[in-house]
Amino acid sequence: MARTSLSGFPEWLPEGRIVEQYVLDHLRRVFELHGFAGIETRAVETLEQLEAKGETSKEIYVLERLQALKAAENGERVSSRERRMGLHFDLTVPFARYVVENANELDFPFKRYQIQKVWRGERPQEGRFREFTQADIDIVGLGELPFHFEVEAPLIMGQALSSLPIPPVRMMVNNRKIVQGVCESLGVTDIEAALRGLDKLDKIGPEGVREELVKVGITSEQTDVLLRMASITGEDPQSVRQQVNELCLSNDLLDEGLTQLCELLEIAGQRLPGVIEANLKIARGLDYYTGSVYETVVVGHEDLGSICSGGRYDSLAKDGKRVYPGVGMSVGVSRLVSRMLSAPMVRATRRVPTVVLVAVNDETDRFRSDAIASGLRERGISADVAPQAAKFGKQIKYADKRGIPFVWFPGNDGEPDTVKDIRTGEQSAADIEQWEPQPCDLHPRVLPVN
Incomplete structure (x- = not known):
């Protein structure tokens, strides 16, 4: 990557751009082989739309016209007729808006892939940028979406990532119904706080999570069980089921989530062995996930964090009359490419396309x-x-x-x-x-x- 005076805005040298283009072409080819149609949405959304899907205000780059800024600096009155806008920080929020606005012209279930730049105003560090490229797939239904799509999405993404010239990837899966069912069985009422806390396990460790959960009113005894649940891992569905059963908890939601997770593991073991495993600490902090959730790491490069994540959502896209449940996954292409180049994992055979x-x-x-x-x-x-x-x-x-x-x-x-x-x-x-x-x-x- 070339040095740049603005941190967080990667600019690849020609060899790096060849690697990035290779990754993008590869992902596009795999997505299209599985029937996904490509779309592109606008770079900006209204702040109302961007802020409606979680606590992301600190990440949003607000869009202001230079003329309006200069007028405000000079003390002139600025019209407030225009709706305030910001650059999108992911592709899921604009896609939800796109589905609602174009529902009458789309065929459901609608399978789309989208490869675009996104912007986040966060502190730049290795693998984290202010401007970067994401590659998303989503499958959206009208009113309902069968569970088998929650199996299809990670298998497609697992195949796409596993066939890149990088070390093996490990996709960790969980089901939010399990976490929610355990919380309900324990009498934990602030389920979102529990999910947010568990989502920080890798960053602050079990004791750090314990402190956070106790602060929001979750007892030490309840926290013990949640941490035991979060330690459950495995590829074998029977082993995972047994470990969950040893928590000695049960309700309809927990049982449904466990059944779905085990079904996903069984099919993945047959079609993509060695790639997908259950990991019940995966919670995904965003509150709109309702079923399967996924995070993916490159083996030997776990310090990079998740290169691909996502999950099932039921009410992210809705128009008052109809709901469009979906399941989606997003690859942080720039994060992955940055490690492919810096490790280095790959090399381009030449700097230019010239033969x-x-x-x-x-x-x-x-x-x-x-x-x-x-x-x-x-x-x-x-x-x-x-x-x-x-x-x-x-x-x-x-x-x-x-x-x-x-x-x-x-x-x-x-x-x-x-x-x-x-x-x-x-x-x-x-x-x-x-x-x-x-x-x-x-x-x-x-x-x-x-």
Whole structure:
């Protein structure tokens, strides 16, 4: 990543941009293979809309017109007719608004993916930015959404992330119905406070959570059980069920959540073994989640935090008459790419898309090189022309520095053109109508670092 005077706004060097574009193209391809349609929403929402979905006011960048700001500074009266707006801090809130506004034109269940920039006014640190790219998938129903979509979403995202050239990922899943059912069985009335506290386990530890829960009126005995519940993990559904049953608690909501969680684990074990596990400390602090919740880490890079999270929601999108329940997951693409580059996990095979650099014999003959490059481009082969008619050694060095694999030499005095693979030194006659590079050389590749 290039150094920038504004922290929290990543700007990748060309190699980094190739890696980012590879990740985005890969995610898009997997999402589309599973029937998700791509959409894009506006960058701004009303503050009323942004603030309605949780305590996020400290994260929102408020949008103000420069003219209005200058007028206010000069003591002039500013019209309040315009609704105040802010840059969106995630893609879920704008998507909920999009669904409500376009419900009559959408087909339900509606499966969408969305890849866009978002903005948050938080303190920049490794993996956390003020401007970053997210890639979301959501499945939304009209009035109802069957549970099997809560299984489908993490399987799709698990497949997408597991097939990237990064270390293995571990997706941790829970069901908010279990947490809520345990709270109700214990007599804990402030369930949201319990959820927020448990969501901080990794940050402040069990004793820190205990202190927070006691402050909001949850007794020490109730906290003991909640922390025992939060320690339950495992891939085997029978083992998870047994551990929950050992809490000696039961009600309809708890039983329903446990049944759903075990079903998810069973199917995941068959279709995506070794990726998804139950972890009952996963609570997701946002209050609109109502069922399955998910968080994902890269094995060996847990310090980066979750690179992908989400869950089931039932009333995030509603218009007074109809409710649009959904399940969604979001990948922090910029967070992931930043670690892929800094670790490093991967490398790009070249800095530019160019496959062939066409050499220039003499400046008076540059038109021939331009024509050769044009002919290659017409056949879908990325080509560039040397900037100067320097010695061939310098032109080769120019290509090598950028990772361009081939240099094309126009023939002189009726001699055939030749192409040199500068990686191997092999050089052979070539014709612009027939020459083809190997498929693996057509585009820059992203390879794991051994």
